[in-house]
Amino acid sequence: MVEKIILASPRGFCLGVTRAVEIVNKALDKHNGSVYVRHKIVHNEKVVNDLEDKGAVFVESLSEIPNDAVAILSAHGAPPEVETKAKAREKYYNATCPLVKKIHNQAIKFEQEGYSIIIIGKQGHQEVIGTMGYANMQVISSVEEAANIEVEHPDKIAYLTQTTLSMDDTAGIVGKLKERFPGIEHSKKGDICKATQNRQSAVKELAKLCDYIIVVGSTTSSNSKRLAETAMKSGVGRTSLVPDKTYLNDITLANTNILGITSGASVPEVLVNDVINYVQKNFGNPSVETLEYVIENTNYVLPKELR
């Protein structure tokens, strides 16, 4: 029997994803259930399926969107030529996360000031593709690449990071870059997204209190997998990554007194609530409390047409 459930906070959607999903929902309301979204708004099937059920159509390119239809750019951001084309349309909303926009602006500034730019991230990730459109830069994703990268201006160099990587995720790469290029610059402090770091730091604190941790998230989501790895490394040997409550049939909570629950950045809260209800129903109706690591109180405003 489980005695207590402790929920990590923050968990789940970051503010940028929350805003993007809200933009799609409000645009669906405003435009009679007919909008097109360039790229999956968030890498979670439930969220995408729910929006599709309401009428949203997800496409990979603006050219797939009829001229008179409503176009929305996803939270990950897009290269400038895509934004320019989208803006020229009659009906368009930009759901790019404001913090990703700040990184675009920072890239432009670094380039104007003559820096060689490196972005730490995953080649081919939508956010990295978008940011790389704003300035010349090279992408690296490992310490080995940091050890070998050659730049045009080794004495004037700056790096940016993909926002879905935490400071822990990039620490080794940043360490290697600083070792090779001691004067390397980075974005201003206020422009760094802490959403992923906050979720990982919260699960580390949670790990101190629990004897089992469930991470709600897709097994194909690198963000959710990293959360589960962080829990494991923090000393909770028993950690499971479950996409939704149906996967709980496969795990045993025997000998679990205190169960910790968190969720990946693309996971809607409804899936967490389903897991809580399942555990309460089947494992002795444990109480639920929240471990608040930090309060994320920035509120990103919606486009004025949708407020």
Ligand code: SF4
């Ligand atoms: S910058 Fe941060 S808040 Fe914005 S989408 Fe990326 S992870 Fe989310």
